[in-house]
Amino acid sequence: MIDAFDQYLLVTGGAGFIGSCFLENWVIKFSNIHFTCIDKLNYVSDHSTKYISNLLKLPNFKFVQKDIAVEYEYLCGLLVEDYENNRITGIINFAAESSVDRSFSSPLDFTQNNITSSHNLFECARLLLEKHPEVRNKFKFLHVSTDEVYGEQALREHVAECSNLKPTNPYAATKAAIDLIAQSYIYSFHLPITIIRSNNVYGPNQNKEKLIPMVLDKLKQYENQLKAKEPITEKITIHGNGTNKRTYIHVQDLITAIELLWMKMDDDLESDSQKVLTQTYNIGTTYEIDNLSLVKYICDIYFAQRLSSLDVDYNSLITFVKDRNYNDSRYALNFDKMTELGWKPSIKMTDGIKQLVANLDS
Ligand SMILES: NC(=O)c1ccc[n+]([C@@H]2O[C@H](COP(=O)([O-])OP(=O)(O)OC[C@H]3O[C@@H](n4cnc5c(N)ncnc54)[C@H](O)[C@@H]3O)[C@@H](O)[C@H]2O)c1
Numbered sequence: 001m002i003d004a005f006d007q008y009l010l011v012t013g014g015a016g017f018i019g020s021c022f023l024e025n026w027v028i029k030f031s032n033i034h035f036t037c038i039d040k041l042n043y044v045s046d047h048s049t050k051y052i053s054n055l056l057k058l059p060n061f062k063f064v065q066k067d068i069a070v071e072y073e074y075l076c077g078l079l080v081e082d083y084e085n086n087r088i089t090g091i092i093n094f095a096a097e098s099s100v101d102r103s104f105s106s107p108l109d110f111t112q113n114n115i116t117s118s119h120n121l122f123e124c125a126r127l128l129l130e131k132h133p134e135v136r137n138k139f140k141f142l143h144v145s146t147d148e149v150y151g152e153q154a155l156r157e158h159v160a161e162c163s164n165l166k167p168t169n170p171y172a173a174t175k176a177a178i179d180l181i182a183q184s185y186i187y188s189f190h191l192p193i194t195i196i197r198s199n200n201v202y203g204p205n206q207n208k209e210k211l212i213p214m215v216l217d218k219l220k221q222y223e224n225q226l227k228a229k230e231p232i233t234e235k236i237t238i239h240g241n242g243t244n245k246r247t248y249i250h251v252q253d254l255i256t257a258i259e260l261l262w263m264k265m266d267d268d269l270e271s272d273s274q275k276v277l278t279q280t281y282n283i284g285t286t287y288e289i290d291n292l293s294l295v296k297y298i299c300d301i302y303f304a305q306r307l308s309s310l311d312v313d314y315n316s317l318i319t320f321v322k323d324r325n326y327n328d329s330r331y332a333l334n335f336d337k338m339t340e341l342g343w344k345p346s347i348k349m350t351d352g353i354k355q356l357v358a359n360l361d362s
């Protein structure tokens with residue numbers, strides 16, 4: 001069979017926030033690579049392919065709506081039994097239920113979904129390399145984890161990839177569990193899984209349950225109600241007293257990091273080494289800010305860009321609500337390993353937020 005494409009990749013969770021931004025970038029940029037995206041289409045994309053709609057007709061893209069937590073047989077067929085037809089030798093795993101808030105109310109669903117979906121992928125990858133050992137010299141697996149697996153850091157503390165995993169919420173615990181299962185597959189089956197753990201990611205296509213898109217959505221509603229001379233109904237909701245801090249990375253900077261690692265994995269395969277394959281990488285920035293300051297920062301940009309004539313006391317737009325069961329105080333990553341590979345974040349938070357405000361009507 002003559003391969004129409006140089007590589008065949010499986011991307012899971014590609015209809016969601018980061019996955020869709022990744023696919024929007026890579027499917028267009030790498031026309032020599034074929035991408036199969038599997039996503040169950042949950043609430044984050046309104047149970048639709050709206051974030052990847054312009055990819056659906058491209059020759060190097062295929063979308064499959066499946067729940068990889070329950071479709072083990074399908075995955076096995078795609079990756080192992082029908083390898084000769086599908087020839088998938090690269091997996092990038094974004095798929096997960098990603099909301100900390102939702103994990104407090106349905107922890108078992110998070111365990112069932114997040115752990116089983118990723119473990120199904122690891123097991124299929126193991127079986128593929130067992131059945132087709134010749135694939136090992138071109139097989140890559142990038143698993144997307146999170147900084148939350150480390151739990152919170154004290155002031156001036158930074159965690160490196162070798163730091164202990166101390167998750168505090170059910171979502172983070174599922175992500176930590178997956179990382180530990182991945183580690184067992186690396187040791188026991190020499191499966192070349194590379195893991196990335198990033199700070200909070202922001203950018204287009206992010207569901208408005210998360211802080212930044214929530215603030216933008218509330219401000220847009222405020223603007224619409226103001227123009228329609230309707231009563232202002234919605235307020236920006238801040239958990240607790242707003243002093244919790246987060247560190248932010250623009251989704252494009254994360255994608256650049258993924259691309260660098262993917263190339264370094266190719267170098268490893270060509271030189272039969274494992275400098276990057278089987279490694280874990282923190283992907284972070286130094287843009288740390290407390291939640292209340294971030295909300296006011298976004299308001300500053302929003303009003304300057306869209307409502308410059310108004311002089312509004314932002315406190316009137318904000319309401320403080322009950323805090324999370326547990327709310328990590330801050331995450332601070334040591335990302336020297338990525339720096340040593342030549343990566344650094346390039347999108348300033350000001351520019352990233354301004355870009356989001358400017359694109360609100362698109
Ligand atoms: N957003 C962040 O700030 C952030 C930071 C660090 C790590 N992460 C990780 O990055 C990945 C993507 O995060 P996101 O913010 O884009 O999430 P998201 O919630 O926006 O998208 C996740 C996608 O995965 C899909 N999915 C979930 N379970 C699935 C299953 N069993 N089968 C098929 N599809 C499934 C969902 O339908 C959704 O489209 C997740 O693994 C998350 O843990 C996110």
Ligand SMILES: C[C@H]1O[C@H](OP(=O)(O)OP(=O)(O)OC[C@H]2O[C@@H](n3ccc(=O)[nH]c3=O)[C@H](O)[C@@H]2O)[C@H](O)[C@@H](O)C1=O
Pocket residue numbers: 098099100101145146147148198199200201209210211212214237238239240244245246291324327
């Ligand atoms: C690395 C993880 O980032 C995201 O998780 P996180 O909980 O940090 O993101 P959120 O945007 O949900 O919350 C950030 C911060 O804001 C508070 N907050 C949120 C929503 C709201 O309406 N009001 C708030 O005050 C919240 O308590 C937090 O302190 C990502 O979702 C996850 O997948 C990651 O891996």
